[in-house]
Amino acid sequence: MKKIGIVGGTGYTGVELMRLLAHHPDVEVVAMTSRGEAGRRVDDLYPSLRGHTDLVFSEPGDADLAGCDLVFFATPNGIAMQEAPALLEQGVRVVDLAADYRLKDLDVWSQWYGMTHASPEWVEQAVYGLPELYRDEIRGAQLVANPGCHVTATTLAVLPLMGLDWVDHGQIVADTKSGASGAGRSAAVHTLLAEAGESVRTYAAAGHRHQPEIRQTLTTIAEREIGLTFVPHLVPMVRGIESTVYLPLQGEPGENVQRLYERYYAEEPFVDVMPPNSHPETRSVRGNNICRMAVHRPLDGPMLVVSSVIDNLVKGAAGQAVQNMNLMLGCDEPAGLELVALSP
Amino acid sequence: MKKIGIVGGTGYTGVELMRLLAHHPDVEVVAMTSRGEAGRRVDDLYPSLRGHTDLVFSEPGDADLAGCDLVFFATPNGIAMQEAPALLEQGVRVVDLAADYRLKDLDVWSQWYGMTHASPEWVEQAVYGLPELYRDEIRGAQLVANPGCHVTATTLAVLPLMGLDWVDHGQIVADTKSGASGAGRSAAVHTLLAEAGESVRTYAAAGHRHQPEIRQTLTTIAEREIGLTFVPHLVPMVRGIESTVYLPLQGEPGENVQRLYERYYAEEPFVDVMPPNSHPETRSVRGNNICRMAVHRPLDGPMLVVSSVIDNLVKGAAGQAVQNMNLMLGCDEPAGLELVALSP
Amino acid sequence: MKKIGIVGGTGYTGVELMRLLAHHPDVEVVAMTSRGEAGRRVDDLYPSLRGHTDLVFSEPGDADLAGCDLVFFATPNGIAMQEAPALLEQGVRVVDLAADYRLKDLDVWSQWYGMTHASPEWVEQAVYGLPELYRDEIRGAQLVANPGCHVTATTLAVLPLMGLDWVDHGQIVADTKSGASGAGRSAAVHTLLAEAGESVRTYAAAGHRHQPEIRQTLTTIAEREIGLTFVPHLVPMVRGIESTVYLPLQGEPGENVQRLYERYYAEEPFVDVMPPNSHPETRSVRGNNICRMAVHRPLDGPMLVVSSVIDNLVKGAAGQAVQNMNLMLGCDEPAGLELVALSP
């Protein structure tokens, strides 16, 4: 069994990693660190794990992370860039679930995250952890930057269209709807049930950190400038992200778009292109690692509409991290992730 | 007191009309018809009305609707076009909350509603009941077609920009999110709490009836062709619609867009343009007749984003109907509608 | 117009007082204090109040509370007992929405609230603000202790049965279900939507502060010892409390229980005894000051079951406070409270 460590295990991505790895055939979580909860049993904080783990949260300094085969950073932005390099230099492989290593342009990164990067040399080496694009690079990577949740739903929704001449890359609109777990497990007013329940609203409409992350990938793949407007919304549910992406056509599609999507993702274990006229529901992927999508051309007009759904804590975070881990450690890619979604 | 009748009072717009009219200073509901519930007390079906009404649902044929000053049709599509003309011919004024008289083009109407229109002569005479556009015409109208809920939120969001040369009218995107009460009080599987709870999805992505209705108004006002992609979403809440509208710029705005909006709606009693950098929440209009909106220009780029929120059952249905009634009967426009939203 | 002050206006009871008083015919809110938000417009914090108030939060020391006719304390427990006496001594009348003056036994109070009382002399003078029991005393009171939310729902549910010989007073069970707004507008983890959404749980099952408050009233009215087990539950909604109370019979009821309830509350403007076989829903009182209830005797067995519902922020807090204010200031008792519940 490979040894796995989790740094910052008290948040939702931490418990979700534990859920997914509990029955993984090839790995074992041997350490879970937390500054605030050190000494407390993990299943005392998360009773859903009772019976599945005997782990106790340890102080970051006390855990033998260097003895692990792979360490997940499930920490707030700005921690991994400080603490991951020491492990990386000892040969430990790392998946960072935060944003520290996602953007290649350090100026852009600093502008959006309000910090100077502490380990720019590792930014360069980091592989962006979207297996559908970078599977081979991930296999060999020592450091993987796990994509953001809105980013995953939106990027996968449009990948098959990038670089096609009949798609106008200049005015893409992505309108995403996210459950409240995306805001993390931090005491806050605006995500209280009494505040966010029975209500919908935009947030960061003037600009959100995930916009440059989506643009970076799309620009690379399309090999042209991308104009992208991205507006996230908070909807009153716990889990799930739906991304509706609008792509103007310039001229007629060169081929049947439905078939294009089906072919593009034919071999992907975690992308499901639904049949024509489908409307994916977030609950259809609740708790599993699938990105389900459908493509429409409303009224046969000059716009394509793609709706994609993921579980923000799985394909949008911990599940994709495990998928990356499987690639890095040579496990079967779907190991630990072959769960059926919880629906209803 | 003016006498008011409600045809089809068992649905959500029926009970909402009763709620709003319960303390209206100038009118009194004297008849409420229902085929299915005739003979039953209204407050037995809707206990929230206990203490506010003694009305009993009557058979459509038994109610003295002809003796009313104004009759609301809170019926499914296709009823008012059959039953309203007889009342109209006797001089009763009518507000239809369904779609029968909304579209001027009968071919388009038939295409979307799957029926041949039964009273095309009244379609021509009907005034579209958006007071912000047609206040004077509504005052004199005998028949008012009350706008759809997605339509109201979306149309009001973009009105101030229509016809401006620096706005690209050809690729407008409207992405709306609606609570489940928009689907009405009919036994159905897909809007069960167990189906629609904790989940988000698009519906009618390939084309929705409200698209031509929005287009009709915008085309009229802008005096040019409108390209509009409209995709509604069902979100897990009871009330509320949020519409996020994306309008590409062609060239720089000719004036400060925030001030343009504030000026455009300065005199409107039920439209609230929020300060810069605001994110309207549907709960901020829960139960009242306000449309609250905010305008953004993300990253100072070539796109305007307007987010507007309404209560789908109030400004999106019964409240706007009462606003129209007030205009038609010469009451104060805000009478019965001066409620503070229920928040949290 | 009478002048009203609100101390601690940033919480949910503060905004709810503002909502209810916005259109009150006889009073005007002239000051709203907040340590944390002083200088900020009230409607900036609560956009639902936009258009209904121009008030700005003031520092507690800066507001002319002594010039008010009545001041509401919408503060955490332990503040009113410190700050109310100075106002009371200047002749200002006070309604405390917190628990400072609810329990007459100071030892019991200290045991449950973990503080030594700062103004025990006022505890004695305070009138318990349940109008259904103490209407006359409230009229003349200078200080009113507004009841707790679980307390109001539970106490009203059983009042008609207290002191009857055929009711076993020794083993009453009250099982309440509350929405998350009852926990207030404070940053916290356990009431995040992502924690409290889609889940139900007990809390304080070993003993809750509202138990001695209910017991105090029932003991007084029944003139005998009360055995009460009270367990509150958190359910995934914003507003509302349902209390199901189980009272064992000892012998046959001396009269028809339904009629007993109807007679007991016949004159009460804010208590609604529903017809036999009813099941009150919390939504039927959403936003208004009604306590709706139904009484059952399951399988004609030896137990009475009363289900009562209130809006925890209205009849359970701000609404009852306004009802008390109306009595104290000689206004019509229902002034400002004649709202129809928001349903659906």
Add this chain to the structure above:
Amino acid sequence: MKKIGIVGGTGYTGVELMRLLAHHPDVEVVAMTSRGEAGRRVDDLYPSLRGHTDLVFSEPGDADLAGCDLVFFATPNGIAMQEAPALLEQGVRVVDLAADYRLKDLDVWSQWYGMTHASPEWVEQAVYGLPELYRDEIRGAQLVANPGCHVTATTLAVLPLMGLDWVDHGQIVADTKSGASGAGRSAAVHTLLAEAGESVRTYAAAGHRHQPEIRQTLTTIAEREIGLTFVPHLVPMVRGIESTVYLPLQGEPGENVQRLYERYYAEEPFVDVMPPNSHPETRSVRGNNICRMAVHRPLDGPMLVVSSVIDNLVKGAAGQAVQNMNLMLGCDEPAGLELVALSP
């Protein structure tokens, strides 16, 4: 691989059986019948199953149920009693998830279910499928009656106390709170999201079918008369049941109640007695087969309070059915059920 059939697969228990059996090591679902959906792919109705099954719903008459090792009836009440006997006589083993074979007293059954029983001879042979009580009998049973959901949560909560002299068996109160999926996937008004969202209410307060089912088991185990008042509540969530049970003490407990519970359930794979002062949340068992519980003695008074939580569709229906199947077919009891709950 053993062959499994599911009769009536379109409801929530049908899809839940599919979810749980999808990765079961020893069995394979070979037939799923539906009158209304025959000919349609199962994963077309339930997109969450896409990629996990190729099954097509078949007409009941067309499926080779007689060739199955075991058949689940996931049908409405009154179907299994008609159709199961033919299979049973051919040696097929049957688990009925409905109520047809749960009550041994046919008069009581007819009174609550409003039908005359069609196969009374099989009622006698049926084993009640609560493994914690009847594990050995289930192993050898040909027909198992799977318990109701409220029943499972409530019965397991009190089993350790049954028959103890210091427990008053005459006035047990069970107050349960259920998510809306318990009402099934049938078009209905009262469980629409717009009706049941943001609201709590009792139902069947005067008597519910699950009361005699709980009483039957408790009477058998306690070997004395049981007085039980049971009131279910509908709360606004999809899945989960919480049962709070109140048991009066008569005299002091003969032993530490916490330890009594821990010992009683020490060997049970699917019952988790939480530590003292715990408050189980329904989300801690979302999607898995655990019944988690905590026992309290409020204020050290004369009442025990037990709170237990289950997922109504898993331990309350399909999960317990699979647990029974495992026992009947000689599989490992937890096979297919070793899932971690989905939390948050």
